[in-house]
Each structure stands twice: as structure tokens, then as C-alpha cells.
Amino acid sequence: MNNLTVHPLKKEDIDSIIAIENLCFPTPWTKESMEGELNNKFAKYLVIKKDNVVIGYGGLWLIIDEGHITNIAVHPEFRGIGIGNIIVKELIKLCYIRNISSMTLEVRVSNIVAQNLYKKFGFKEAGIRKRYYSDNDEDALIMWKNEK
Template sequence: MNKEDISQVLEIEKQCFSVPWTKEAFVMEVEKNKFARYIVAELDEIIVGYGGMWMIIDEAHVTNIGVRPDFRGRGFGDVIVKAMIAAAEKEGIYNMTLEVRASNRVARNLYEKYGFKACGIRPKYYQDNNEDAVIMWKQRN
């Protein structure tokens, strides 16, 4: 992802999340956060999804993954998750973590498909409705 992608990524962010990141947050991630890596999935020059993570020492923390609602169910989430895992492993990072809404069964199933396991709960993690987050880890076998 580069700075030119931010406007489309921001559209997706707003469609996917009740408390979306701001344009300034994405600019900071792309331009100044040396730990951040972002991937976009494109179809006919339209960004249909994206994923972000922070890679620090031996761990990657997935910050966000989003797919445009009208492109869901077509495998773009799979492509993004696989690309993020590959990017982390290319850097020698085999441990990944993330938080996901307890109610987001579709996302949880996707992460489980790629080896993430539920390892804990962050009570009342989400500000908009105090929903719990499920902490998931993917670790090298």
C-alpha cells in the first residue's frame, strides 16, 4: 500500500468498521511507522480489500483487514490473509496475533482456516458497543 491508495482504503475502512481509522492514521502508518506493512487486493484497478500489520522483533500484530461489502465471499479475504502471512514469514516472523469481535464469526473462521487459534478474551474491547474481542494467535509449529 502506498499513499495514493489511502483514499480507497479509507472508503473500505468506513464500510467495514463502526469506529474507522482516520486518513491521518493511515498516512502515519504508510509514511512514518517503520513497523507497519499494508497489503491491498485489487481488481480492475479498484482496491477491493486491504490488510495491515505491525511487525516487531519476532511477532506480527494484525491491525486491520477489510474487504468491500460487495466483494465479500469471493476469496479476497483469503488472498489478503495469505499475503500477510507470507510477508511476515519472508521477514522471518512466524508468530502472528490479532483481535476480532466475538460476534464476527466469518472473520474468526477465516483466521482459523490459516492456523490462528483463540487464546483469550479482551473484555469490552470495542468502544462502540463494549463487545469483547477474541485474541487469536498463529504460532510456528
């Protein structure tokens, strides 16, 4: 895991982020949506690079006293080596710095790998959003992490 850097999302990272989105998700965010997040005062996105190439990213919305994880993705060639752990740790750190003690997210009920990642960091199952994903009407598992 040499030559890794983590930094806030910049406009020049967006094409790489969209490429990863397209590799990872059946309904990826559009370039316009991601560019909009740069101007969203509630949004914070982090990018992980290896040798100056984007290999993963994560984002959240900071709303009042909650952090809502919007998306996390790791390029398929770099999965299984701890990049997801780094992203989640950094997002938790962003919330901690801002005195935000609760975090939430939705994850596909079929995405056991992601669920296990979140559980490792203290997220717990809190409910189901029926037919949340429009590509196949799959349910979303709602998960929460509370530090109070």
C-alpha cells in the same frame, strides 16, 4: 478473480482504503491514522485491486518476532469470493519472509465469519480482551498463530 493485483499500500490508495473502512467498521480508522501508517517503520500494509480499483486491504505491525494484524477489510461488493483469503495469505507470507513465526490479532467475539477465516489459516483462540471495542464495549477474541 481475474485482473487482481496485490501491492504495498501507497499514498494514492488511502482515500479508497478509508472509503472501505467507513463501509466495514463502526469505528473506522481516520485518513490521518492511515497516512501515519505509511511512516510507521513497523507497519506493512497490502492493497488488493481488481481492474485497478481497491477492493480490500490488510495490515500488520512487525515487532521483534511477532506479526500483529491490525486490520483486514474487503469492500462489501467483493465479499465471499476469496479476497480475505488472499489478504491473510499475503500477510502470513510477509511474516514468513522476515522469519516471524508468531502472529496475533483481535477480532470481535460476534464476528464469526472473520474468526473462521483466521482459523482456516491456523489461528487459534487464546483469550478475551474484555470491552475492547469502544463503540459498543464488545469483547475481543485474541487469536494466535505459531509456526514454531
